[in-house]
Amino acid sequence: MSQSMTFRASIVSILILLVFLGAWWGATLPTKVDLGDMDPEYAKMMGLDTMQESDIPTPGDIGSAIWTHLSDPFYVAGSNDMGIGIQLAYSLWRVLAGFALAALVAVPLGFLIGMSPLMRKALDPYIQVMKPISPLAWMPLALYIIQDASISSIFVIFICSIWPMLVNTAYGVAAVRDDWLAVAKTLEVGPLRKAFKVILPAAAPTILTGMRISMGIAWLVIVAAEMLVGGTGIGYFIWNEWNNLDLANVIFAILLIGVVGMILDLIFGLLGKVVSYKEV
Amino acid sequence: MNTPAFIQVDNLERTFPGPMGQDPVTVFRNLNFTIEQGEFVCLIGHSGCGKSTILNILAGLDEASAGYVFMENKEVTGPGLERGVVFQGHALMPWLTVRENVAFAVKSRFKDKPKSEINAQVEKFIDMVGLSHAIDKKPHQLSGGMRQRVGIARAFAIEPKMLLMDEPFGALDALTRGVIQDELLEICRATGQTVFMITHDVDEAILLADKILLMTNGPLAEVAECAENPLKKPRSRQEMHHDGHYYPFRNHLMDFLVNGPSTAYADKLEGDAPPPVEAPADGPRKVVNG
Numbered sequence: 293m294s295q296s297m298t299f300r301a302s303i304v305s306i307l308i309l310l311v312f313l314g315a316w317w318g319a320t321l322p323t324k325v326d327l328g329d330m331d332p333e334y335a336k337m338m339g340l341d342t343m344q345e346s347d348i349p350t351p352g353d354i355g356s357a358i359w360t361h362l363s364d365p366f367y368v369a370g371s372n373d374m375g376i377g378i379q380l381a382y383s384l385w386r387v388l389a390g391f392a393l394a395a396l397v398a399v400p401l402g403f404l405i406g407m408s409p410l411m412r413k414a415l416d417p418y419i420q421v422m423k424p425i426s427p428l429a430w431m432p433l434a435l436y437i438i439q440d441a442s443i444s445s446i447f448v449i450f451i452c453s454i455w456p457m458l459v460n461t462a463y464g465v466a467a468v469r470d471d472w473l474a475v476a477k478t479l480e481v482g483p484l485r486k487a488f489k490v491i492l493p494a495a496a497p498t499i500l501t502g503m504r505i506s507m508g509i510a511w512l513v514i515v516a517a518e519m520l521v522g523g524t525g526i527g528y529f530i531w532n533e534w535n536n537l538d539l540a541n542v543i544f545a546i547l548l549i550g551v552v553g554m555i556l557d558l559i560f561g562l563l564g565k566v567v568s569y570k571e572v
Numbered sequence: 573m574n575t576p577a578f579i580q581v582d583n584l585e586r587t588f589p590g591p592m593g594q595d596p597v598t599v600f601r602n603l604n605f606t607i608e609q610g611e612f613v614c615l616i617g618h619s620g621c622g623k624s625t626i627l628n629i630l631a632g633l634d635e636a637s638a639g640y641v642f643m644e645n646k647e648v649t650g651p652g653l654e655r656g657v658v659f660q661g662h663a664l665m666p667w668l669t670v671r672e673n674v675a676f677a678v679k680s681r682f683k684d685k686p687k688s689e690i691n692a693q694v695e696k697f698i699d700m701v702g703l704s705h706a707i708d709k710k711p712h713q714l715s716g717g718m719r720q721r722v723g724i725a726r727a728f729a730i731e732p733k734m735l736l737m738d739e740p741f742g743a744l745d746a747l748t749r750g751v752i753q754d755e756l757l758e759i760c761r762a763t764g765q766t767v768f769m770i771t772h773d774v775d776e777a778i779l780l781a782d783k784i785l786l787m788t789n790g791p792l793a794e795v796a797e798c799a800e801n802p803l804k805k806p807r808s809r810q811e812m813h814h815d816g817h818y819y820p821f822r823n824h825l826m827d828f829l830v831n832g833p834s835t836a837y838a839d840k841l842e843g844d845a846p847p848p849v850e851a852p853a854d855g856p857r858k859v860v861n862g
Contacts, residue, residue, distance in 0.1 A: 471663035474633055477651040479680035479730070489676065493667045569667035570712035572719065 313351050320346040349540040357540040358547075372532065374524070376545075380552065382524040386442065386517075387510045390449025394506065398454045399499065402461025403487065406495070412462065419458065427452035427513045431520055441521040445514065452513045453506035460502025464495030496567035504560035511553045526552075576645055577606035578766060579630070579734065584639035586625050599625060600793040603639065605785055607734075612760060612767045614777040617787030618829065623770045624660070627738045630768060631657050643734065653681050656732030658740045662723040664711040671707045674698055674726045681730035697729035698722075700759060717748035721755075728759065737769040741776065750809055753779060761806065774825045778818070779807055786828050796833035799824070802846065816846040823849060 322343040327335050349357075365377030405412045427448045434444040468491050476486045518527025526549060533541035584603035590596045599622035607613050615623055628634035630641055632651035641648040643655070664673050674694045682690065698707050701721040711719055720740055727735055741749040757780060760767060771777055777784050778801065786797040802817035812818055824837045840847040 469663075471659055471661060472665055474631075474657070474659065475663050475665075475677075477633060478631055478653075478655065478657045479677055480651065480653050481680055485680075490665070493665070496667075567667075570710070571666050572664070572712045572714075 317351050320348050320350040322346065347539075349543060353540040354543055354547075357544040361541075361544060371523075376526075376529065376548065379524060379526050379529045380548070382442075383514050383518060383526040384552070386446050386525065387449055387507075387514050390446045391453050391503075391507060391510050393446070394450045394454040395457060395503065398457035398502075398506075399461050402458045402499070402502075403465050403491070405458070405462035406465025407491075412466070419455070423455045423459075427509075428516055428520065431517065435521070441523055445517040445521055445525075448517045449510045449514060453510040456505040456509065457499070457502040460505070461495065461499045464498025464502075465491055467498070468494040493567070493569075497564060497569070500560065500564040500567055504557065504564060507556050507560055508553070511549075511556055515549060576642070578609040578611075578644060579607035579768070580642040581605050581630075582640045582642070584626070584629065584641065585637050586622060586629065586634070587637040597791050598637075599790045600787070601638075602794055605795055605798055607766060607768060607783075609766055610764045611782050612765075612780055613769070613783045613785065614781035615768070615770050615785045615787060616772055616774065616777050616825065616829070617793065618772070618789050621787045621790040621793035623787065624738055627657075627736050627768065627770055630734075631655055631736050633657075653730055654733045656727035656730050656735050658720075658723050658727045658735065658737040660738045660740070660742060662711075662719045664719055664722055664726075666711050669708050669710055670698060670703060670714070670722050671695075673711070673722060674729050677726045678729050693729060697725040700728065701725045701755060715748075717744050717752060720744060721752060724752075724756065724759075728763070728765070733766060735765055735767045737767065739770050739772070741771075741773070749773075749776070754809060756780065757807075772829075774822060774829070777825070778803060778822060779809055779812060784825070786825070786833070788833060797828070797836045799837045802837070802841075819849045820846045 322345050325344045361376040365375045365380075367375040368378060405415055430448055430451050431444060434447045435441065438444050438447060472490050472494060473486075476490045481490070514525065515527035515530065518525035519531045520527075522528050522531070526545060530542055530545045533539075533545065581603055583601075585598060585601040587596045587598045599620075603626065605613075615626065617623055625634055629636050630648065632648055632655065648655075665676070668676065671694055674697060675690060678690050678693050682693070685693075695704070695707070698704055701724055703718060703721055703725065706714060706718060711722070714722070720743075724740065727737075741752060744752070753776060759765070760780075767780075769780065781801050782805075784799045784801060785795050786799065787793050788796050799821075802821055803812055803815045807815075820840075821837060824840070827834060
């Protein structure tokens with residue numbers, strides 16, 4: 293039943309793709325231009341033709357752009373001309389660095405907030421004010437203080453991915469069942485062992501959900517941050533190709549961002565499955 | 573009293589703050605009883621008389637508002653490994669297997685033992701409750717009865733001086749309950765374990781307990797009677813209703829639950845002979861809490 297459901301769903305997925313590609317292809321067909329009674333020779337000299345190519349790239353253009361980029365992803369031919377693999381690696385590095393730093397701060401702090409109602413009350417106003425700030429708003433301050441574009445974008449990733457992890461960790465830790473804590477108490481389990489063997493595994497699914505949300509946000513923000521600071525990265529690549537008016541490359545980069553984002557989300561989904569447990 | 577009791581409870585009282593400015597509620601007060609080493613003591617009473625609170629105070633998980641609990645002449649002030657607890661809702665950690673759940677407790681108790689000895693201890697006690705075949709399963713793969721057995725194995729595996737059980741079989745069906753009661757009886761007989769158990773099942777108390785504490789209703793609940801179980805040991809579920817004391821004693825306990833305190837069972841006895849069984853005056857007997 294579920295097997296055939298998967299099968300039928302993939303058929304529908306493929307059909308949707310075909311319809312979309314067909315519509316795209318149809319909409320970007322060369323259009324006939326009515327040149328009136330202009331002399332064909334003169335029109336040719338003016339760069340006009342009876343068949344006008346579309347300004348929007350066709351599916352074929354995109355296909356060839358994908359092929360060009362993926363066949364040689366790691367070349368470096370100057371600071372403004374690097375393979376897509378290199379650009380992507382820069383973006384991923386910034387996201388992972390900022391995310392890892394955020395996790396290092398958010399998980400222990402979340403533990404503290406989750407275990408101590410006093411700290412929760414004390415820190416709550418700060419968290420509530422900091423959470424809704426667009427991460428990019430920090431950029432000027434970061435650039436001024438850090439004076440390094442790349443580290444500034446890492447900081448922006450750090451500041452945007454810290455909140456979901458912090459809030460989820462605190463919630464997960466506070467929601468650990470009293471039963472399990474009572475078991476640890478009656479067994480005279482020390483605070484460290486209790487934190488790692490009882491609270492952490494109990495809260496792990498919630499923490500992982502927070503990490504997954506953080507990673508999603510970080511991947512959204514890195515593109516904007518790199519557009520702003522320039523230099524390297526997938527966000528800069530898009531902005532550069534826009535300046536080159538190469539829409540095929542822009543569309544290719546958009547697709548790539550989507551695929552990489554999906555893979556990152558899948559990874560965290562799998563990690564979440566590893567630490568999940570069925571409550572009874 | 574020349575030798576002090578193993579467990580001594582002195583004038584225990586627990587008061588909870590009233591909800592939103594109302595007067596505080598004293599759930600129970602003036603609680604006095606003792607438990608001897610190797611004794612199986614059951615506490616029965618209606619919901620709301622603070623049974624679980626008493627157990628939590630004995631376990632060190634809750635604090636008394638007044639009064640003291642002494643264990644071997646030392647005041648109980650917090651939780652400790654010399655007291656094992658079987659929780660009402662088994663309280664197994666769902667991310668650990670049966671083996672890991674029991675091992676968690678064993679490692680807490682015997683911190684310096686080598687791995688092989690820890691493993692042997694874990695396997696011995698899982699085998700004791702007959703779950704060797706399910707040792708590597710997670711709690712959600714087990715039935716309710718099996719989970720409660722793991723909880724019992726975990727509590728026994730730390731070899732506590734005192735076992736505290738909070739309605740351990742309350743959530744189980746009658747058949748499973750009977751089987752595990754038999755197992756528990758067997759284990760206690762073999763190990764001489766001291767047990768304090770909360771129940772509201774009269775038959776369970778008669779089968780298992782050496783001494784039954786009868787609590788009045790809360791608030792201001794008290795232990796109205798401390799009844800020695802008159803049925804001869806060893807008792808078994810199949811045989812115990814042939815004991816002359818079974819029906820009079822069972823009626824006595826039921827009357828207590830339905831009508832409240834009356835003459836203590838010991839005072840109804842003439843010599844060692846059981847008192848005559850009276851037919852219940854109010855028609856078919858009311859069933860109290862199953």
